[in-house]
Amino acid sequence: MAWLLLGIAGLLEVAWAYAMKLSNGFTRIIPTTIMLVTMLGSFGLLATAMRQLPLGTAYMIWTGIGAVGAFLMGVVFLGESVSPMRIAAAILITSGIVLMKLAS
DSSP: OHHHHHHHHHHHHHHHHHHHHHTTTTTSHHHHHHHHHHHHHHHHHHHHHTTTSOHHHHHHHHHHHHHHHHHHHHHHHHOOOOOHHHHHHHHHHHHHHHHHHHHO
């Protein structure tokens, strides 16, 4: 159950990062509100997952999901650039997440 909560927390991290971008520096109320709600949910689920998972494992996987997810959201929905080096970085982060999960 802790792994499921951690995965959802990571997805919520992607959601709040995307909403933060859409908030235009907190000048748009709806994206700002979405950001705050998803941020609280993400932190709450991370804290709950950490009751059973080691700190380093939980935090690395949470931030990794957020980093790779935000990268993908930027590319797919915001037209951000894709380069071989950016793709390699995302692959390395994803590899680290998988290795950390396998090591746990």
